Amino acid sequence: MKQKHYVRGRALRSRLLRKQAWKQKWRKKGECFGGGGATVTTKESCFLNEQFDHWAAQCPRPASEEDTDAVGPEPLVPSPQPVPEVPSLDPTVLPLYSLGPSGQLAETPAEVFQALEQLGHQAFRPGQERAVMRILSGISTLLVLPTGAGKSLCYQLPALLYSRRSPCLTLVVSPLLSLMDDQVSGLPPCLKAACIHSGMTRKQRESVLQKIRAAQVHVLMLTPEALVGAGGLPPAAQLPPVAFACIDEAHCLSQWSHNFRPCYLRVCKVLRERMGVHCFLGLTATATRRTASDVAQHLAVAEEPDLHGPAPVPTNLHLSVSMDRDTDQALLTLLQGKRFQNLDSIIIYCNRREDTERIAALLRTCLHAAWVPGSGGRAPKTTAEAYHAGMCSRERRRVQRAFMQGQLRVVVATVAFGMGLDRPDVRAVLHLGLPPSFESYVQAVGRAGRDGQPAHCHLFLQPQGEDLRELRRHVHADSTDFLAVKRLVQRVFPACTCTCTRPPSEQEGAVGGERPVPKYPPQEAEQLSHQAAPGPRRVCMGHERALPIQLTVQALDMPEEAIETLLCYLELHPHHWLELLATTYTHCRLNCPGGPAQLQALAHRCPPLAVCLAQQLPEDPGQGSSSVEFDMVKLVDSMGWELASVRRALCQLQWDHEPRTGVRRGTGVLVEFSELAFHLRSPGDLTAEEKDQICDFLYGRVQARERQALARLRRTFQAFHSVAFPSCGPCLEQQDEERSTRLKDLLGRYFEEEEGQEPGGMEDAQGPEPGQARLQDWEDQVRCDIRQFLSLRPEEKFSSRAVARIFHGIGSPCYPAQVYGQDRRFWRKYLHLSFHALVGLATEELLQVAR
Numbered sequence: 114m115k116q117k118h119y120v121r122g123r124a125l126r127s128r129l130l131r132k133q134a135w136k137q138k139w140r141k142k143g144e145c146f147g148g149g150g151a152t153v154t155t156k157e158s159c160f161l162n163e164q165f166d167h168w169a170a171q172c173p174r175p176a177s178e179e180d181t182d183a184v185g186p187e188p189l190v191p192s193p194q195p196v197p198e199v200p201s202l203d204p205t206v207l208p209l210y211s212l213g214p215s216g217q218l219a220e221t222p223a224e225v226f227q228a229l230e231q232l233g234h235q236a237f238r239p240g241q242e243r244a245v246m247r248i249l250s251g252i253s254t255l256l257v258l259p260t261g262a263g264k265s266l267c268y269q270l271p272a273l274l275y276s277r278r279s280p281c282l283t284l285v286v287s288p289l290l291s292l293m294d295d296q297v298s299g300l301p302p303c304l305k306a307a308c309i310h311s312g313m314t315r316k317q318r319e320s321v322l323q324k325i326r327a328a329q330v331h332v333l334m335l336t337p338e339a340l341v342g343a344g345g346l347p348p349a350a351q352l353p354p355v356a357f358a359c360i361d362e363a364h365c366l367s368q369w370s371h372n373f374r375p376c377y378l379r380v381c382k383v384l385r386e387r388m389g390v391h392c393f394l395g396l397t398a399t400a401t402r403r404t405a406s407d408v409a410q411h412l413a414v415a416e417e418p419d420l421h422g423p424a425p426v427p428t429n430l431h432l433s434v435s436m437d438r439d440t441d442q443a444l445l446t447l448l449q450g451k452r453f454q455n456l457d458s459i460i461i462y463c464n465r466r467e468d469t470e471r472i473a474a475l476l477r478t479c480l481h482a483a484w485v486p487g488s489g490g491r492a493p494k495t496t497a498e499a500y501h502a503g504m505c506s507r508e509r510r511r512v513q514r515a516f517m518q519g520q521l522r523v524v525v526a527t528v529a530f531g532m533g534l535d536r537p538d539v540r541a542v543l544h545l546g547l548p549p550s551f552e553s554y555v556q557a558v559g560r561a562g563r564d565g566q567p568a569h570c571h572l573f574l575q576p577q578g579e580d581l582r583e584l585r586r587h588v589h590a591d592s593t594d595f596l597a598v599k600r601l602v603q604r605v606f607p608a609c610t611c612t613c614t615r616p617p618s619e620q621e622g623a624v625g626g627e628r629p630v631p632k633y634p635p636q637e638a639e640q641l642s643h644q645a646a647p648g649p650r651r652v653c654m655g656h657e658r659a660l661p662i663q664l665t666v667q668a669l670d671m672p673e674e675a676i677e678t679l680l681c682y683l684e685l686h687p688h689h690w691l692e693l694l695a696t697t698y699t700h701c702r703l704n705c706p707g708g709p710a711q712l713q714a715l716a717h718r719c720p721p722l723a724v725c726l727a728q729q730l731p732e733d734p735g736q737g738s739s740s741v742e743f744d745m746v747k748l749v750d751s752m753g754w755e756l757a758s759v760r761r762a763l764c765q766l767q768w769d770h771e772p773r774t775g776v777r778r779g780t781g782v783l784v785e786f787s788e789l790a791f792h793l794r795s796p797g798d799l800t801a802e803e804k805d806q807i808c809d810f811l812y813g814r815v816q817a818r819e820r821q822a823l824a825r826l827r828r829t830f831q832a833f834h835s836v837a838f839p840s841c842g843p844c845l846e847q848q849d850e851e852r853s854t855r856l857k858d859l860l861g862r863y864f865e866e867e868e869g870q871e872p873g874g875m876e877d878a879q880g881p882e883p884g885q886a887r888l889q890d891w892e893d894q895v896r897c898d899i900r901q902f903l904s905l906r907p908e909e910k911f912s913s914r915a916v917a918r919i920f921h922g923i924g925s926p927c928y929p930a931q932v933y934g935q936d937r938r939f940w941r942k943y944l945h946l947s948f949h950a951l952v953g954l955a956t957e958e959l960l961q962v963a964r
């Protein structure tokens with residue numbers, strides 16, 4: 114029987130719960146991205162070769178010197194087993210075809226059409242031939258085509274032809290970790306493919322790498338994290354040359370896209386600098402003009418991207434929208450109406466995981482008896498199942514397989530379902546609630562009717578904009594306040610002693626930084642240069658620094674991704690304020706069982722240890738110690754060595770050779786690395802004005818992003834609202850073609866337009882937004898609640914944003930939902946009021962309390 118435990122003391126419990134929530138998140142991150150794990154120690158690995166999959170007794174052979182750095186996030190790719198013979202390879206892959214005298218593409222040769230047939234297709238679809246010929250001519254290309262238009266062929270065919278000419282590799286970077294294995298097995302048999310992602314064991318990864326080294330793989334699929342994060346790929350010299358790199362979902366590269374992923378920016382850098390990639394193919398189904406030109410810039414595509422391909426929503430899709438009071442009942446009515454009742458492959462998208470479970474159960478109960486199987490012949494056995502990222506991967510795979518095989522009629526899912534799904538005969542896609550953007554709507558409906566046959570899409574919009582409130586929460590969750598930005602800037606640019614040597618003439622402000630200035634869209638660069646005038650000529654050429662992730666996240670009350678995004682902005686700025694390096698473990702603890710004498714002796718054969726001890730001596734004069742703890746990155750910076758070399762030198766202290774036999778043996782020394790940290794290089798001689806400029810720039814960017822996201826939401830809501838029926842009644846029998854076309858036009862115009870021209874004011878400037886109440890009607894009550902909330906937790910130092918977040922039900926690292934969500938008096942209480950108005954009131958009340 115379970116025993117009940119009673120805990121006294123709210124403060125203690127909150128702290129414990131907070132810690133627990135944080136640990137859970139940390140562990141999950143570790144599973145997904147290879148980072149975020151607990152302290153990595155050599156204790157958990159084999160004593161002989163430091164691998165994690167066996168103990169010393171079963172060790173196949175002692176580690177080589179190169180293996181000794183197999184600790185921490187970077188060196189996850191040791192090569193413990195004999196490497197097969199690598200065929201002699203050309204270091205670079207030349208384009209297959211050369212351009213004409215005026216730079217035009219060659220006429221498509223017969224071998225390209227033969228390869229197309231070999232891949233199972235008779236003719237090219239629109240956009241494919243040009244993209245394929247550009248890649249085969251070595252020209253970087255951005256291809257924007259709707260979902261299901263056949264983008265994958267544009268890397269498959271060139272990969273096949275390049276590999277036919279000489280052994281080489283095509284890299285495909287894709288965020289679809291869950292589907293990667295399926296994607297690999299779905300490739301045509303003439304293309305040998307493999308994948309590397311963080312869900313693989315070290316052994317699996319090593320076996321893939323061996324095949325690659327032996328040039329047995331034509332296409333290598335990778336997640337961005339697997340490329341730039343933990344482990345990465347071995348040096349380019351150990352791999353076949355890369356013909357070209359394909360970036361799937363390339364819109365993630367743009368900071369203006371609905372789905373910016375900072376990690377993607379490092380992908381291009383790593384591919385260029387580490388893998389020597391010159392030719393890129395970017396693929397996306399959802400890029401506005403602004404996003405597309407930003408992505409093109411990153412991929413170094415010279416021309417303006419062509420957005421005049423097929424319309425974002427194919428003609429065979431029939432779109433409709435309704436605003437029903439009782440959405441659950443309306444959904445049941447719609448599915449039993451003439452238009453939907455015979456359709457036997459339906460996806461229903463919900464914004465919340467709980468809803469997927471609830472709706473699936475509702476459909477199982479209410480639809481099972483009423484359902485009339487379609488004429489397709491395959492009658493699904495199950496009516497409805499839920500699918501979301503919170504389910505275990507086995508269960509998700511089971512649901513997906515059942516749907517793909519036609520055994521399941523309806524999948525009720527979050528957006529986690531359907532990415533990369535290639536079932537041609539999905540007959541309907543329904544949305545229960547407003548999608549977060551036009552992009553995600555287009556992507557979702559694009560899963561239907563890929564076979565060209567008619568398919569139906571319906572959206573249930575909540576009439577009072579209730580779903581808008583939920584979506585706005587996500588926007589505010591990503592935002593931050595000025596103080597947090599300032600704290601981050603202080604941590605990133607601490608003063609260094611290099612400034613002492615700056616000549617006085619230069620301190621006055623000779624113009625122009627010496628660091629290289631990255632290429633930037635002219636309009637953007639101009640805008641940025643107004644915000645950040647060129648600073649004085651740098652004396653300090655930059656220091657390597659480590660910002661421990663956990664500590665920084667807690668200190669700034671900002672999620673890791675938000676911090677990474679801000680760091681990316683600084684790297685992208687025309688002044689190139691910093692350089693982001695791969696995350697690393699920064700804290701090192703070295704323990705000598707032989708006591709201080711052994712430590713001193715080791716320092717004689719290990720320069721990093723000698724430097725470290727020398728740096729520590731003034732604090733600990735005369736006192737011998739058998740262990741030492743230090744910041745690796747600081748040490749590396751002071752020595753001017755490479756981080757990997759220092760780590761390797763330290764790890765080697767754990768081994769020496771038996772003097773007589775020369776056999777390797779353990780010294781008993783223990784080297785532990787911990788504290789995963791952002792790793793960067795930044796100058797330490799910034800003036801106070803420069804730091805202020807940087808803060809202004811970052812905060813301006815955060816605000817602009819928030820404004821842009823809110824404006825996008827508003828526009829999405831208004832577009833669907835403008836074509837919505839008051840109830841689903843008129844959509845039961847047949848679609849309304851006029852409204853469907855009107856919606857398609859609105860979507861087409863959105864992707865065609867230059868974005869960012871919208872009035873940028875926050876919601877309050879124009880009165881309450883849809884789904885919001887007027888602040889004046891609530892002000893007294895809100896003030897009263899804020900005061901009560903603050904008085905209940907006098908020990909906490911809330912910021913006004915933290916208070917507003919709690920009233921909107923937004924968790925943050927310091928104030929997680931698991932803790933604060935328990936107090937229902939405040940959590941989510943004012944979701945119907947403007948977030949910024951709440952911040953304003955909270956500021957006034959906090960000032961009042963402080964007086």
Ligand SMILES: Nc1ncnc2c1ncn2[C@@H]1O[C@H](COP(=O)(O)OP(=O)(O)OP(=O)(O)O)[C@@H](O)[C@H]1O
Nearest residue numbers: 234236237238259260261262263264265266398533
């Ligand atoms: N030239 C072609 N002729 C006929 N069918 C094709 C052609 N090119 C691709 N296809 C088919 O079109 C389907 C969709 O292709 P693919 O998965 O590459 O689309 P996509 O644009 O990548 O979609 P998504 O954006 O959803 O990933 C596949 O079944 C593929 O075999």
